[in-house]
Amino acid sequence: MNPDPTTAFMPCSPSEPQQHLELESVREVPDSHAWPALDDHPTVYEPVPVVDLAGPDASVTHLARVCESWGAFQVTGHGIRSDLLERLESETRRLFALPMDQKLKAARPSNGISGYGLARISCFFSKLMWSEGFTISGSPLDHALKLWPDADPSRFCDVMQEYSEEMKQVAGRVVRLMLLSMGLTAEEMKRAEEGTRVDQLSAVLQLNSYPPCPDPNRAMGLAAHTDSSLVTLLFQSGTSGLQLLRRQDQHGPARWVTVPPRPGALIVLAGDLLQILTNGRYKSVAHRAVVNRNHHRVSVAYICGPPPHHKLSPVGKPATPAPCLAYRAVSWADYLGLKAELFDKALASIMVTEDSRGDEGICC
Ligand SMILES: C=C1C[C@]23C[C@@]1(O)CC[C@H]2[C@@]12CCC[C@@](C)(C(=O)O1)[C@H]2[C@@H]3C(=O)O
Ligand SMILES: O=C(O)CCC(=O)C(=O)O
Ligand SMILES: [Fe+2]
Numbered sequence: 001m002n003p004d005p006t007t008a009f010m011p012c013s014p015s016e017p018q019q020h021l022e023l024e025s026v027r028e029v030p031d032s033h034a035w036p037a038l039d040d041h042p043t044v045y046e047p048v049p050v051v052d053l054a055g056p057d058a059s060v061t062h063l064a065r066v067c068e069s070w071g072a073f074q075v076t077g078h079g080i081r082s083d084l085l086e087r088l089e090s091e092t093r094r095l096f097a098l099p100m101d102q103k104l105k106a107a108r109p110s111n112g113i114s115g116y117g118l119a120r121i122s123c124f125f126s127k128l129m130w131s132e133g134f135t136i137s138g139s140p141l142d143h144a145l146k147l148w149p150d151a152d153p154s155r156f157c158d159v160m161q162e163y164s165e166e167m168k169q170v171a172g173r174v175v176r177l178m179l180l181s182m183g184l185t186a187e188e189m190k191r192a193e194e195g196t197r198v199d200q201l202s203a204v205l206q207l208n209s210y211p212p213c214p215d216p217n218r219a220m221g222l223a224a225h226t227d228s229s230l231v232t233l234l235f236q237s238g239t240s241g242l243q244l245l246r247r248q249d250q251h252g253p254a255r256w257v258t259v260p261p262r263p264g265a266l267i268v269l270a271g272d273l274l275q276i277l278t279n280g281r282y283k284s285v286a287h288r289a290v291v292n293r294n295h296h297r298v299s300v301a302y303i304c305g306p307p308p309h310h311k312l313s314p315v316g317k318p319a320t321p322a323p324c325l326a327y328r329a330v331s332w333a334d335y336l337g338l339k340a341e342l343f344d345k346a347l348a349s350i351m352v353t354e355d356s357r358g359d360e361g362i363c364c
Contacts, residue, residue, distance in 0.1 A: 071285030172198025229271030
């Protein structure tokens with residue numbers, strides 16, 4: 001998350017013309033996509049925790065440890081059928097394989113959420129990323145009609161719809177287990193569940209495509225970031241690329257850990273809203289996607305949170321000593337506004353300090 005000066009943050013200006021390069025046909029990484037330093041931290045091997053939702057691993061003590069030390073894990077036993085994951089991958093590939101001018105017909109409007117485009121965080125960096133994205137918020141139908149005007153839209157829509165519905169159930173179970181693992185009082189649990197129950201969750205589906213890259217050590221698939229969500233459930237195709245940033249701890253300095261593809265598994269990533277809700281105890285995990293020379297990787301992120309205008313406030317004991325509330329209450333919609341403006345400073349901007357406690361009426 002710590003930008004080097006040459007890829008420093010730039011103010012996000014949505015009106016800037018975006019460069020849509022056909023990455024697959026590029027033989028050399030152009031200067032616009034050449035990142036001077038990808039090795040801000042070493043990349044090491046560490047086994048990423050696995051939680052089997054259908055087995056004893058789903059015990060709350062195990063989960064609490066994993067959430068505190070990793071903020072991410074692979075999840076198995078989630079009940080999503082492998083044929084649905086196969087169809088999801090194949091529809092995602094079919095979309096990105098379309099000619100650029102067709103994809104641009106479904107381009108994300110400059111200040112909109114949905115559609116085709118470069119990574120939204122691109123505007124904070126001076127170099128472009130080696131990826132394309134497609135965001136689906138709400139019904140995928142309008143997108144499908146623009147992408148495939150002469151074909152039956154249901155092939156794409158049905159998969160995206162079915163996957164979103166099933167992921168909502170998985171996300172609901174994961175969020176509830178995470179809350180249970182905090183050992184909250186009954187009153188706190190009740191408050192924590194407001195806006196986070198399975199029937200209340202809202203989400204966007206983010207499809208990502210990372211074409212093979214002629215010089216993967218100089219390109220960046222998706223730069224380091226945290227998601228704004230409560231949790232993100234990520235599907236990755238059979239090629240590795242996702243890396244988690246492990247903070248400095250008793251095992252060593254900050255380091256990148258690759259999440260190896262595990263057939264049938266999904267990856268759970270703790271987002272900023274979880275950090276807010278848990279009063280800083282379960283921190284959001286910084287992650288990035290790196291690219292490779294030979295394989296076209298795709299991923300699909302189910303980015304899930306409370307209803308957009310529900311104000312989420314922290315529950316449980318703060319992770320660090322005083323004040324009793326680490327963050328002020330915020331809705332996902334407002335938080336996204338902060339994130340679009342401040343990127344990785346958004347969380348700090350809503351932290352409750354000694355000075356701001358009085359103004360907010362926050363007391364222990
Ligand atoms: C709801 C949202 C979360 C997101 C911004 C968005 O409005 C739609 C896309 C999401 C995404 C996906 C890739 C990484 C990310 C940081 C980004 O730039 O766009 C996330 C955003 C987020 O979680 O803040
Ligand atoms: O492709 C990946 O592995 C990461 C995608 C991601 O971080 C996102 O969509 O927010
Ligand atoms: Fe992400």
